[in-house]
Amino acid sequence: MQVLVIDDDVAVRQTIALLLEDAGIEVIQAADGKEGFRAFQRARPDLIVTDIIMPEKEGIQTIIDIRKQDPKLPIIAISGGGRIGNTDFLEIAARLGASTTLPKPFDPEVLVDLVRKLCDDAKRAATN
Amino acid sequence: MSSDRAGPTEPKETVVDEGLVDKLRRVLWGSGKTHEVRPVAAPRKTLTWKQAGGGDADEAEFLGQIRQLLERTPSLQASRVNIIGLKRIKERFGDAWQRVADRADRIARNVIERHLDPGDIYATWGEDTYITVFARLSEQEARVKCYLIGNEIVRTLLGDDASEYLEVKTAVTRVDGSVDLKAVGSMDQMFEGAEVISPLAPPELKAGADDAPRTNDDTGLTLVPIERDRVVQREADAVRANVLAGVDFVFRPMWDPTRNVIATYLCVPRVRLSDIDGAVGDASLAVAGDSDAMARLDAATVARVKGDLRAMAADGRRLIIAMPIHFETLCSTALRRRCAAEIGTIPEAMKQYLVIEVIDVPAGVLKSRLMEVIAPLRLHCRAVSLQVAIGTIDFTQIRGTGISAVGAEIAHLAKSEFILMQQLARFQRAAEKAEVVTFLHGAQTRSLVAAAVGAGFHYVDGDAVAATLARPDRIVPFQLADLYMPR
Numbered sequence: 001m002q003v004l005v006i007d008d009d010v011a012v013r014q015t016i017a018l019l020l021e022d023a024g025i026e027v028i029q030a031a032d033g034k035e036g037f038r039a040f041q042r043a044r045p046d047l048i049v050t051d052i053i054m055p056e057k058e059g060i061q062t063i064i065d066i067r068k069q070d071p072k073l074p075i076i077a078i079s080g081g082g083r084i085g086n087t088d089f090l091e092i093a094a095r096l097g098a099s100t101t102l103p104k105p106f107d108p109e110v111l112v113d114l115v116r117k118l119c120d121d122a123k124r125a126a127t128n
Numbered sequence: 129m130s131s132d133r134a135g136p137t138e139p140k141e142t143v144v145d146e147g148l149v150d151k152l153r154r155v156l157w158g159s160g161k162t163h164e165v166r167p168v169a170a171p172r173k174t175l176t177w178k179q180a181g182g183g184d185a186d187e188a189e190f191l192g193q194i195r196q197l198l199e200r201t202p203s204l205q206a207s208r209v210n211i212i213g214l215k216r217i218k219e220r221f222g223d224a225w226q227r228v229a230d231r232a233d234r235i236a237r238n239v240i241e242r243h244l245d246p247g248d249i250y251a252t253w254g255e256d257t258y259i260t261v262f263a264r265l266s267e268q269e270a271r272v273k274c275y276l277i278g279n280e281i282v283r284t285l286l287g288d289d290a291s292e293y294l295e296v297k298t299a300v301t302r303v304d305g306s307v308d309l310k311a312v313g314s315m316d317q318m319f320e321g322a323e324v325i326s327p328l329a330p331p332e333l334k335a336g337a338d339d340a341p342r343t344n345d346d347t348g349l350t351l352v353p354i355e356r357d358r359v360v361q362r363e364a365d366a367v368r369a370n371v372l373a374g375v376d377f378v379f380r381p382m383w384d385p386t387r388n389v390i391a392t393y394l395c396v397p398r399v400r401l402s403d404i405d406g407a408v409g410d411a412s413l414a415v416a417g418d419s420d421a422m423a424r425l426d427a428a429t430v431a432r433v434k435g436d437l438r439a440m441a442a443d444g445r446r447l448i449i450a451m452p453i454h455f456e457t458l459c460s461t462a463l464r465r466r467c468a469a470e471i472g473t474i475p476e477a478m479k480q481y482l483v484i485e486v487i488d489v490p491a492g493v494l495k496s497r498l499m500e501v502i503a504p505l506r507l508h509c510r511a512v513s514l515q516v517a518i519g520t521i522d523f524t525q526i527r528g529t530g531i532s533a534v535g536a537e538i539a540h541l542a543k544s545e546f547i548l549m550q551q552l553a554r555f556q557r558a559a560e561k562a563e564v565v566t567f568l569h570g571a572q573t574r575s576l577v578a579a580a581v582g583a584g585f586h587y588v589d590g591d592a593v594a595a596t597l598a599r600p601d602r603i604v605p606f607q608l609a610d611l612y613m614p615r
Binding site for chain 1: 548549
């Protein structure tokens with residue numbers, strides 16, 4: 001299982017990577033949406049974890065672009081931006097293509113469980 | 129737009145000039161004195177340094193060192209070295225100077241740096257003396273430019289009735305080789321010599337039959353012997369013709385992400401670039417450094433917005449218009465009064481739909497100065513906001529001044545999105561501490577819009593939100609999802 005983690009915050013990105021690697025999941029990393037989209041095209045990972053607010057290409061646009069090429073790929077959108085007035089980045093991300101969302105900060109176990117579950121669901125869907 | 133504005137800003141990139149800078153530094157401060165290298169904003173090639181310890185400079189030593197500089201740099205003419213002094217301003221402040229010295233220094237640096245071109249340098253001597261060397265200007269041009277810079281510093285600090293505190297000197301070499309400083313205290317002194325080079329003067333002026341042109345060996349510019357008033361008038365005409373003839377206005381829809389609506393439109397003056405067919409530029413950039421053109425542009429902006437508010441009153445549209453006015457224009461008592469009087473003629477019922485956005489506010493401007501500048505405008509509008517540099521990280525001066533919002537324009541900044549996003553977050557945090565609303569102009573990408581909204585900015589505009597319009601349109605619902613809709 002290979003997961004692409006896209007986040008401009010090095011600390012967050014590496015923490016997520018370590019967490020997933022400890023759970024036996026192979027991880028590739030990208031520092032922004034543009035780099036992430038290129039990594040997606042190159043590596044075709046099993047799942048993507050992406051932040052929303054990032055330079056160059058932010059997360060929602062990245063999700064939209066990836067969805068155009070792969071409508072079924074599991075994508076988890078994470079964000080610390082949360083709710084600003086009536087504006088909720090994660091809600092929009094879900095509406096525009098994220099499989100599920102996770103507001104920062106989150107419980108590490110929740111993320112690992114979510115990654116496993118979404119990958120399993122995707123595999124099952126592919127075999128059916 | 130200028131670089132530093134209202135409050136301390138973060139360190140900028142270092143751009144080091146070669147040759148003359150090193151020589152000047154070695155000569156002025158080489159013998160056992162430590163100095164501090166201070167970077168200034170790109171793209172200008174400039175470098176500044178400061179005499180350690182500050183305090184009053186010893187004039188004889190100072191002159192001796194300028195003399196050494198001139199001796200070691202044959203290509204440098206004495207009169208290209210100009211000095212701007214804040215000593216009289218310091219005396220005017222008296223004991224209060226210690227409290228305002230840092231801010232006065234920031235303002236002076238900000239003004240000087242804004243007027244420097246690639247190759248120019250400046251240095252500080254003590255805590256109140258600034259030395260400028262313009263690489264590509266003739267003596268006369270350097271003197272004129274230095275005078276205008278000094279004038280802007282004094283106006284920013286004390287207002288336009290304070291020209292008596294202006295202290296500009298030019299270095300002159302005596303017959304015996306010694307160096308002296310000659311005061312340039314008035315327009316007459318500034319134009320002494322009656323040989324004026326005018327890069328702004330129209331071509332017909334340079335080719336005038338009565339004014340046999342000669343070439344200046346140093347600059348390659350054409351020297352035109354002509355009386356002062358004609359030159360001043362022609363320069364003003366040239367600037368007006370170049371800058372203001374082609375001005376038009378567009379309106380940028382400002383998105384309020386907390387209310388999911390566009391109900392505010394920023395008036396943006398633009399200038400047609402005569403040499404590129406169909407191209408337009410930011411008129412505020414075109415007039416930068418020219419107070420007269422700036423004031424004319426502001427007057428044109430007020431007239432336009434007034435017309436739009438009247439039209440709104442007539443057709444029932446209820447929108448808010450943000451109107452930019454240069455801080456420098458408002459620093460002039462006469463222009464400020466004229467501006468306030470003009471705005472005062474807006475129908476009472478429509479004043480609640482006007483926000484005055486004061487732009488190009490220098491870094492560290494005094495609270496009392498801000499209040500003085502803003503008070504006459506407050507009566508005639510819904511709110512007054514300040515447009516400052518995105519690197520500004522302290523808004524403590526704004527508290528209690530009647531300013532309700534601060535923001536920045538980022539469209540023209542050559543910075544990576546990563547850096548800009550960090551600055552957006554810091555800017556917003558500082559504004560929150562001062563309890564003021566924030567706005568961001570010129571967000572050109574969705575990433576920057578998302579970062580601004582995520583940071584907590586209250587208004588965001590730019591191409592990524594919506595295209596500019598010929599007139600303020602109507603109230604438009606606009607949600608985050610709309611940012612991603614195909615256009």
